Amino acid sequence: MAEQQVDAVVIGAGPGGYHAAIRLAQLGKRVVCVDRDAVGGVCLNWGCIPTKALLHVSEVARHARHAAEIGLEIPQVNVKVEGVRKFTTDVVTSNVKGVETLFKGNNVQWAIGEGSFVDKSTVKVTKKDGSSETYKAKDVIIATGAAPVDVKAWPRDGKLIINSDDAVRLPSVPKRLLVIGGGVIGLEFATVYNRMGSEVLVVEMMPNLLTGTDLEIAKTMARVLKKQKIEIMVNTKVETLEKGAKTVKATITGEGTANKPETREFDQVLVAVGRRPMSDGLNLESAGLKTDEKGFLNVDAQRRTAVAGIWAIGDITGGPLLAHKAMKEGVVAAEAIAGLPGVAYDPVAVPNCVYTDPEIATVGLSEEEAKAAGHELRIGKFPLLASGRARTMNESDGLIKLIGDKKTDVLLGMHIIAPQAESLIGEGVIALEMGATIDDIGLSIHPHPTLTESIHDAAEAAHGTAIHIINPKPTAAAAAR
Amino acid sequence: MAEVYEMPELAESVVEGEVLRWIKKEGERVERDEPFVEIMTEKVTVEVPAPHAGTLIKTLAAEGQVLPVGAPLAVFGEPGEDVEAALKSFVPHHGHGHGAPAAPAAPAEPAAPGLTPPPVQAVPVPPNVPTSLPSNGTTSTPQRVQREGRPLAAPAVRQYAREKGVDLALVAGSGPSGRIRRTDVDQFVSDRRGEAHPAEAAAASGALWRGPSDRLEPLKGLRRVIAQRMPQSKRTAAHTYNVDEADMTALVELRKRLKPMAQEQGVKLTYLPFIIKAAVAALKKFPYVNASIDDATHEIIVRSDYNISVAVDTEHGLTVPVIHNADARSVLDLAREVTRLAEAARANRLTPADVQHGTFTISNSGSVGGLFTLPVINLPEVAILGVHPIKQRAVVREGAVVAREMTYFSLSYDHRLVDGALAVRFLSELIRLLETPDFLLIAG
Numbered sequence: 001m002a003e004q005q006v007d008a009v010v011i012g013a014g015p016g017g018y019h020a021a022i023r024l025a026q027l028g029k030r031v032v033c034v035d036r037d038a039v040g041g042v043c044l045n046w047g048c049i050p051t052k053a054l055l056h057v058s059e060v061a062r063h064a065r066h067a068a069e070i071g072l073e074i075p076q077v078n079v080k081v082e083g084v085r086k087f088t089t090d091v092v093t094s095n096v097k098g099v100e101t102l103f104k105g106n107n108v109q110w111a112i113g114e115g116s117f118v119d120k121s122t123v124k125v126t127k128k129d130g131s132s133e134t135y136k137a138k139d140v141i142i143a144t145g146a147a148p149v150d151v152k153a154w155p156r157d158g159k160l161i162i163n164s165d166d167a168v169r170l171p172s173v174p175k176r177l178l179v180i181g182g183g184v185i186g187l188e189f190a191t192v193y194n195r196m197g198s199e200v201l202v203v204e205m206m207p208n209l210l211t212g213t214d215l216e217i218a219k220t221m222a223r224v225l226k227k228q229k230i231e232i233m234v235n236t237k238v239e240t241l242e243k244g245a246k247t248v249k250a251t252i253t254g255e256g257t258a259n260k261p262e263t264r265e266f267d268q269v270l271v272a273v274g275r276r277p278m279s280d281g282l283n284l285e286s287a288g289l290k291t292d293e294k295g296f297l298n299v300d301a302q303r304r305t306a307v308a309g310i311w312a313i314g315d316i317t318g319g320p321l322l323a324h325k326a327m328k329e330g331v332v333a334a335e336a337i338a339g340l341p342g343v344a345y346d347p348v349a350v351p352n353c354v355y356t357d358p359e360i361a362t363v364g365l366s367e368e369e370a371k372a373a374g375h376e377l378r379i380g381k382f383p384l385l386a387s388g389r390a391r392t393m394n395e396s397d398g399l400i401k402l403i404g405d406k407k408t409d410v411l412l413g414m415h416i417i418a419p420q421a422e423s424l425i426g427e428g429v430i431a432l433e434m435g436a437t438i439d440d441i442g443l444s445i446h447p448h449p450t451l452t453e454s455i456h457d458a459a460e461a462a463h464g465t466a467i468h469i470i471n472p473k474p475t476a477a478a479a480a481r
Numbered sequence: 482m483a484e485v486y487e488m489p490e491l492a493e494s495v496v497e498g499e500v501l502r503w504i505k506k507e508g509e510r511v512e513r514d515e516p517f518v519e520i521m522t523e524k525v526t527v528e529v530p531a532p533h534a535g536t537l538i539k540t541l542a543a544e545g546q547v548l549p550v551g552a553p554l555a556v557f558g559e560p561g562e563d564v565e566a567a568l569k570s571f572v573p574h575h576g577h578g579h580g581a582p583a584a585p586a587a588p589a590e591p592a593a594p595g596l597t598p599p600p601v602q603a604v605p606v607p608p609n610v611p612t613s614l615p616s617n618g619t620t621s622t623p624q625r626v627q628r629e630g631r632p633l634a635a636p637a638v639r640q641y642a643r644e645k646g647v648d649l650a651l652v653a654g655s656g657p658s659g660r661i662r663r664t665d666v667d668q669f670v671s672d673r674r675g676e677a678h679p680a681e682a683a684a685a686s687g688a689l690w691r692g693p694s695d696r697l698e699p700l701k702g703l704r705r706v707i708a709q710r711m712p713q714s715k716r717t718a719a720h721t722y723n724v725d726e727a728d729m730t731a732l733v734e735l736r737k738r739l740k741p742m743a744q745e746q747g748v749k750l751t752y753l754p755f756i757i758k759a760a761v762a763a764l765k766k767f768p769y770v771n772a773s774i775d776d777a778t779h780e781i782i783v784r785s786d787y788n789i790s791v792a793v794d795t796e797h798g799l800t801v802p803v804i805h806n807a808d809a810r811s812v813l814d815l816a817r818e819v820t821r822l823a824e825a826a827r828a829n830r831l832t833p834a835d836v837q838h839g840t841f842t843i844s845n846s847g848s849v850g851g852l853f854t855l856p857v858i859n860l861p862e863v864a865i866l867g868v869h870p871i872k873q874r875a876v877v878r879e880g881a882v883v884a885r886e887m888t889y890f891s892l893s894y895d896h897r898l899v900d901g902a903l904a905v906r907f908l909s910e911l912i913r914l915l916e917t918p919d920f921l922l923i924a925g
Contacts, residue, residue: 342643348631372570408658410628435633435660 012143014041016314016326058195364413380462483558626659
């Protein structure tokens with residue numbers, strides 16, 4: 001059994017892990033990065049990247065279907081499952097290759113196999129063929145991420161009952177799809193399959209979609225999705241799933257069924273009820289480490305765990321389970337290991353994107369959170385209906401909402417429903433990190449004609465001085481400024 | 482329901498506290514009023530009592546960490562309760578409103594999965610502390626604004642502050658809306674360090690020489706406070722000095738006569754109560770020595786109280802408890818109070834009330850030795866009296882050399898308010914009263 005001494009081992013080659021490994025190598029450390037599959041983790045292989053490829057495909061399909069509205073004749077849109085799958089696979093492969101190239105270029109060693117602790121500074125990697133190798137290192141970073149939560153009563157079979165890992169490989173386009181869970185993952189797949197031609201029902205237990213999101217945003221989105229013929233039931237539960245040969249009968253009850261149990265038949269059921277931290281097989285006890293009752297590892301601002309020399313980053317540390325958070329944590333941990341001064345994970349806010357149609361992107365506080373925190377609010381809103389640029393794109397659904405503190409005008413949150421909201425939100429992130437006021441945004445020139453202009457409009461609306469909408473009390477508000 | 486306990490304002494105008502020691506550890510039960518943490522402020526060290534019975538489910542600061550008043554310090558409740566939820570719903574209600582978490586050391590992130598960032602709050606803070614404006618031509622007054630319990634500062638400034646070891650919660654921001662700029666951090670560092678003393682500058686840059694067998698100790702607790710406050714006083718006050726000699730023969734005899742009577746009442750009678758008595762009488766005659774300068778408002782505060790601070794040497798360093806209303810106390814009463822405060826100081830049991838509102842300080846090195854010292858003024862007071870050993874010395878009386886019980890008194894005074902002639906007159910008056918202690922009966 002080979003044993004090798006290195007400076008650092010990173011367990012997990014997802015976005016957090018590969019960021020940590022590459023930064024460690026850049027800082028002159030000998031580093032080995034371990035993953036049971038390919039590099040890239042959930043993000044590249046199963047999550048962010050392939051879903052976005054699917055979303056792109058389905059978006060093109062939607063545009064094609066609506067082409068007649070803008071004077072283009074496209075006779076028919078047919079989805080070729082094999083072709084779509086090839087496209088997503090190619091996208092994934094080239095992204096994975098990209099990370100592999102970065103590993104090579106930075107001299108990051110990688111090992112494919114199951115990583116587990118022998119002791120706090122020894123990691124054993126067991127390969128598929130049963131052979132193993134061990135690595136000794138002063139520092140070990142745990143970056144093993146999270147996995148979909150399975151519901152015991154409805155075990156995943158990959159055919160009738162599927163989770164996000166299956167859905168992203170698009171086995172087929174079901175005629176009728178039931179999505180259990182109106183969170184980010186549920187809504188993204190609802191959007192994909194709806195645009196590919198499925199009839200989609202989303203069932204959510206909570207009173208609103210996207211729990212925790214600004215209520216007005218969540219409700220606005222629900223309306224938009226319904227307009228797209230996605231059926232949505234909130235305050236509603238799936239009681240039972242009964243598998244037949246080719247279909248599943250679901251009994252549903254709640255607000256969506258007028259509180260009477262209703263049984264409906266689906267060709268496929270996607271269970272998207274959440275994700276859980278993944279430390280299975282890591283053998284944390286040998287390292288003297290324990291997760292909390294929810295399975296997360298507690299870490300400090302530099303991402304140290306309770307055991308000296310062991311660090312943890314990404315989904316396993318809790319907080320929002322997002323790739324970009326993990327990436328930042330990976331860099332922070334790597335730099336802390338290298339002894340760089342002043343390193344810390346201390347974002348003001350972590351942006352969050354939902355790839356529905358149109359997309360949602362938010363950063364900072366929701367209206368409800370800001371109120372609960374005791375703020376007197378200054379809110380500026382701008383409907384996309386009034387955006388010239390949106391009109392040129394044949395889009396009208398969307399809302400920009402800025403939330404600030406009335407006394408100081410300091411921005412507290414930015415919430416966007418708009419095409420490319422995920423790109424627009426960058427402005428909000430910088431504004432929050434810099435401690436910008438709403439006025440700072442309103443006083444900055446935004447390019448025309450763009451969607452970012454609408455952020456500018458919303459900022460002006462907050463002060464009652466927006467040009468492109470009728471302000472409630474223009475004179476009083478303008479005077480107050 | 483888990484409840485967040487915030488850093489208390491342990492003494493008036495105290496803005497921060499250092500966690501010296503967790504008396505109770507996470508998970509331990511506490512009874513109501515049972516001390517659970519030892520906090521040191523620049524004025525006093527206090528064992529903080531638990532607000533009610535329960536379990537200390539979370540401590541939010543490491544020992545040695547300094548938190549602003551109002552920052553969450555600990556969470557009480559029952560085991561298993563949701564700490565994050567309690568912190569999320571925490572709204573600082575402390576008077577100063579310095580409020581709000583200065584991002585607890587660890588863990589910095591809510592442990593629960595979710596997609597929403599923690600709640601944000603902006604707590605504007607009255608600019609009661611910043612004393613100097615950054616020099617680089619900005620128009621806004623430095624202020625402390627917080628959002629999400631954190632100061633407003635750009636990521637690069639936060640990084641810079643961490644590199645410099647600066648807690649941004651203590652820094653006033655001169656940028657728009659109170660945003661903290663890089664220059665504010667520099668200003669804070671130089672304020673704290675005391676402008677570019679070469680050795681200190683070297684220490685700050687890490688260049689201070691260390692021998693291989695030198696012992697390194699953390700600069701913390703009372704020592705850290707003294708190390709901050711002494712140079713601050715030297716920078717602020719225009720220190721000037723006056724030393725005079727005094728013939729204490731009569732007082733020595735008086736004390737000898739009174740000592741047994743005091744003893745009968747259980748009081749150990751030293752010279753200090755007489756000196757306090759004389760100091761109060763002299764202060765009444767020269768009110769500007771019993772005064773303060775308020776730089777912020779450009780006012781002179783002439784005190785109507787005579788609260789005499791007495792420097793006490795403890796194993797942790799010098800501390801200065803206050804004898805309140807010294808003008809209304811008898812010699813015996815003063816002696817009792819001196820003893821009580823000295824014992825409390827040495828046992829680390831001074832209360833916040835014991836250390837506030839001093840108007841004039843007496844520093845007594847009489848029992849230690851030396852000819853005389855020139856003590857540092859105890860801000861915001863404007864003068865401090867140095868008291869020294871009484872020794873028989875040869876002096877000339879009516880043409881003959883005789884042995885008398887002699888001592889020296891020194892007065893360090895702030896020339897911004899106290900001019901030289903006033904200082905000399907004040908000290909002469911004090912000595913006149915002590916040389917003929919009968920006057921103490923009719924003085925004042």
